[in-house]
Amino acid sequence: MTEGPFGALREQLLDAAAAFTGTPGALPGILSGMVDDVDRALREELEIFPVCHHSPASALAMARRLREKQPKVIYIEMCEDLRPLLGELANCRLPVALQAYATDLDGFPPGWGPLSVIAPITESSAEYQAIAYALSTPDVELVAVDRSSDHVFQWAPKDDPTAEPGEQAAVVADPDGEDAAEGQALHGDAVGMEIGDLRPRFAELEEHLLHHGKVRHWSEWWDQYVEQPLAGADYHTYRQVLVLIGSLFRHLRPSGSAKNDRDEDRERYMWTRMRQHMAATGTRPEDAMYVCGSFHAASRVAEFGVGGTDTYEITEPSATKWLYGLIPSSNSAIEAQFGLASGSVSIASATWTKAIASYGVKPFRLEGQKSAKKKPAKRAAKAVVPAAPGPVTDRLSGFLAQPPRPGGLDESELLGWCVDIVRLARRNGYLASTADAIAVYETSILLAGIRDRARPTPYDFQDAAVTCIEKDSVPGKRDVRRLCEILLGGDRIGQVGYHSLPPLARDVYDRLAPLGHDLTKRNVQRVLLDLAADESLRPCSDLLWILRRLMPEDAARPIMGARKLGERSIQESWDLALGRNQRALIELGYEGVTIEQVLEQRLRKEVWADNATAAGALRAVEDSILYLSNPRFTDELGARAVDLLSAERTVDGAPEVLRHIRRLQAHYRATRPDLPVWCQDFVTAGYAHYCTLLPTAFVDDDTGIRQVAAMLGFLFSMESLALALGCDRAQLELAVRQSHPETPGKIALLWASHTQLGMLPIAELRERCDGLLANPLVIPSFPQYLSGFVQALDPVPVLTPFVVELISNAFGRLPDGVLLPWLPTLITTLREHAGELVPVLIKEAGRTFPGTLPAVDAWIPPWVAAPAPARAAGGPAVESGPVTELLLAHRDTPDALAALLGCGGEWKNVGEGGDAQAGDPKVGGLLTAHPASAEALAVLLGGV
Incomplete structure (x- = not known):
């Protein structure tokens, strides 16, 4: 029990557990198991380097150890299919994220798509130090050994593909301003691969640590009790502490859970891949290093170690085609992706910058890295003997027994921050002064004392600034906590370099070069295009309109100019933010080589989808005409629209169908001598289709007045063309005669149809409506009759004067006791069912009624019956009037x-x-x- 270098520590922990509990229980086993895990990990022949994601302490220890040992092979916990992307990091400004993306799924439920896996990289992370060392040092191989992106979703629960430990979907948080919201959206809903996930998956433990540590969230606890003490610790101490913490979290996690099984499968996968690589390349364990999260360093699977078993079988990936690339990331996106506290990654970056200068560590950087200020270290020409691991000694006892060394902010740094936060607050509308700077300084020291800290931390400074400056209101879009994050480094947003972009993105930048603007910048840029004076800008305009169609709304926003059928702008003005939406542009590059190809694929996918409609197909036809110069493709979409219309069994899309086909017919008649074949087929198919469905639509309660009116509008407006193409008018007359609606609005539509077909004279229609107004039982439903007549103005526009007459008679004949309660119903009914047609009525009323008030008294409505005609002596009588x-x-x-x-x-x-x-x-x-x-x-x- 007391053998080995950790025997004394194990005995002390067991004695403490016995004294604490007084009875046998789980605690002694947990403490003993933690020590055993540390002993096992450190005795492993292949050196295990435990890390925590975006931890400056891990990055410092990694930089020191790499310069000391100089391994020839580095195995890293990262999706193995993301390894080819690492060489492109030299062209980027960190933070960026490695991405695997799939839209065409094969072997996964269709509802999961699109699938996306991201692995964010920051400069203050241990994995970046390992990547930079391996890529900038000759004869060093970097091997990613974690499961592939395809396996991530193969192992995911079928009910929730994002419910993975350490690979969590984006956490929705309230953004502290527009810039924070923008940064948080960079990863979208991708599954994040976090190297070095180290967070207790035992809620009670985390709550206990936060309460007794007097901190608000896990990020602050980690910074205070692990990050700061380990920043200056030696490598062996760092290694033992990280494995100990990982082992603690493993022991407190419920065994037998699905998450625990997937973690163990990942460990089996990684050790199997490492042994396969060693056997294939002859790599010796002493020449290699295994970089993984502390949670996985304390693994207890049988496959653990170079001498582990080889019983684990790796399944084949599915047939899904994965696409790979780099996307921009940001501190806030990483925080939102992995549930970290807001500002924690910014504070870690500031801590990393300070630690480099404080401890004299020379970090590794990729040559050509935009954020690099120093040249990367070159390996010495002479042979260097790797440092031997040496005997394992107990460093934990001393580390756990000694009090933490004073750290945190020094006085001059704290004073500088207090002055800077007041200056920044005044720029953002706060009424801050020098007195507030003094208050922030004193409150920071006070909070540190209350929380048993020797010196204030950045989190104490944040809380003090909020208390002393923000008070009870936020004058601008940024609160004081957000201003503190900006002061400590801000939400640093990465950028993918031009040469690392996919071909489509590079093509877009090249084709927009004549605009004369650097579109890689993140600010919004106003671009003016005088197309009449410079025709060479016309291709730029065409490309911008396609980007407007495919990318987020703020990526390319037109200020002046339009792209519609029959319209060509002579001048355009755009607000462009392509640099801010670089991720969306990169993901377009996964779908095709050119932007036109992507649009064509999307339009084809839309019209051949299972839920495609005729209205959607006509909309795709219109987009094809507007954005693509491909008549054959347009005809293909039109033919698909004909098939969809014939197969539809509802008329929900009739209004949109009517609107699009009218617009397309007007366009073709203005630009070519005859209609295309598909358009003629659409008219004939639609005429027969709507004639067939008309009787059912009139009596169906689920079909609204607007849909029936649109059907009639199609039949009446397309009638002459349909008859010329061979349709039979008797089919329409028969459909109208077979229609027997019961609701008032549809009855009015039917009467209007009868009038259009000559089956109901205006005089008889007038008598029917007079009868409705004379019937007290019908008065409450009369607004619905009016709504039907107003909807009939589209298919039967000659009824416009009659509808004005009908409304005028209603206002003139109904008593106030009936009219006043009736008016709200009339207004709401017209607004709901005929909002776009009311202006037609208003225009007709303005033409009919006199324009001045005195003329109203002598005005005689034109629909009032004229006197009987007098017969002339020399011929037939002519009516006067x-x-x-x-x-x-x-x-x-x-x-x-x-x-x-x-x-x-x-x-x-x-x-x-x-x-x-x-x-x-x-x-x-x-x-x-x-x-x-x-x-x-x-x-x-x-x-x-």
């Missing part, structure tokens, strides 16, 4: 019309009875026989 007066006032027009028709005659003055006497019986007979022509002529001439 506004039409007759208009003809007498403008005699040249009737004379020309009569001459055109071969009629002659003379005008006679109006008789004493007010009737117009026609000199030639033929003229009077013509006007009497064709009153509609005279009325239309009167309307055209502005008469009443």
Whole structure:
């Protein structure tokens, strides 16, 4: 029990457990098992380097150990299929993330797509130090040994593919301002591969540590009790402490859980891959190093170690095609991805910068790294003998027994921060002063004393600043906590270099080069295009409109100019933020080589999807015309629209279908001599389709008035073309006769259809509506009749004057007791069912009613019945009224019309009875026989 270098420590822990509990229990086994795990990990022939993700202490220990040992092979806990991307890091500005992306799934549920796995890399992380060392040092091999991206989802629970330990989906957090929200969105909903995950998966333990450590969250506890003490510790102490913590978290985790099984499978996978590599390359364990999370360093699987068993079988990946690339990352995105406290990665970055100068550590950096200020270290030309691991000695006893050394902020640094936060707060609208800087300084020291800390930490400074400066309100978009994060380094956002971009992204930047702007910058840039003066900018405009169609809204936002059928802008103005949306542009590169290819693939995918509709296909046709110069592809989409329309069994999309087909027909008639074949087929198929469904739609309660009106609009507006293409009008008449609606709105639509087909004269329709107004039982539902008539204005526009007449009669005949309660229902009904057609009514009413108030008293509505006509002595009687007066006032027009028709005659003055006497019986007979022509002529001439 007391054998080995950790025997004394094991005995002390067991005695303490016995004294603490008084009875046998689980605690002695846990403490003894922790010591055993440390002993086992340190005795392993292959050196295990435990790390914590984005830990400056781990990065410092890694840099020191790499310069001391100079291993020839580094095995790293990272998805093995992401290894080829590491060489592109030299062209990027950190932080960035390695990404595996898949949209075409084979072997996974369709609802999972798209699949995305990311591995963020920051400069203050141990894995970056290992990567930079391996890539910048000759004859050093870096091997990723963790499961592939495909296996990540193979092992995921079928009900939740993102529920992975250490690989968590994005955590939704309240952003501290727009810039924080933007940074948090960089990873989207990808599954994150976190190297060195080290967080207790035992809620009670974490709560206990936070309470007794007098901290608010796990990141602060780790920084205070692990990060700062280990920053200056020697390598052996660091290694033993990290393995001990990982072992503690493993022992407190419930055994037999699915998460625990997946962790052990990952460890079996990694050790199997390492032994396979050693056997294939002849690598000696003393020449290699295994970099993994502390949780996995304390592994107890049978495959652990160079001498472990080889019983684990690695399954084959699925047939899913994975695409790989680099995407920009940010501190806030990493925090949101892995559930870290806001600002913790920024504080870690600041701690890393300070530790480099304090401890004189020379970090490794990739040559060409944008964030690098120093050249990477070169391996010496002479042979260097790797440092022997030496005997394992107990460093834990001394580390755990001694009190932590004073650390944290020194006085000058704290003073500088207090002054800077006040200056930054004033720039953001706070009424801060020198007194607030003094208060922040004193409060930071006070909080550190309350929390039993020798010196204030950055977290104490944050809390003090919030207390002393923010008070009770936030004048701008950033609160004081966010300002402290900016002061400590800010939300650093990475960028992928041009040469590491996929071909599509490079092509976009090259094609937009004539704009004369550096579009890789993250700020919003205003771009002006005078297309009339410089036609060479037209391709740039075309590309920007495609980007507008495919990328997020703020990536390319038009300020002036439009892209519609039949419109071509001569000047355009854009707000471009491609640098801010670099991730979206990179992911477009996974879908194709050019932006036009991606758009074509997406349009084809939309129209051939299982839930595709005819309206969506017509929308795709319109987009194809607007953005792609490919008539054959457009015809292919149109033919698909015909098939979808014929297969539909509902008419929910009828309004959108009508709107798109009208717009497309107008475009084709303006640009080509005849309609394309698919468009003709669509009209004939739609005519037959809607005639078939019309009787059912009239009686179906799930079909609204708007949909039925759109069907009638298609049938009536396309009727002439459909008949010319071979359709039978009897089919429409039969469909209307078979329709028997029961709701008021649809009844009004049916009456309007009868009027359009000549089955119901206007006079009879007027009588029916007068009967509705005279029936007290119908008055409450009369707004629904009006809604139906208003919807009928689209398929039967000649009813516009009649609808104005109907509304006027309702307002004139209904008593106030009925009208006032009835008005709100009328307004809400029209707004809900006919909002876009009400302006047509208003325009018609403005044309019909007098324009001045005094004229209203003497005004006679045109629909009021005229006096009985008087018979002229020399011919047939001519009705008197506004039409007759208009003809007498403008005699040249009737004379020309009569001459055109071969009629002659003379005008006679109006008789004493007010009737117009026609000199030639033929003229009077013509006007009497064709009153509609005279009325239309009167309307055209502005008469009443």
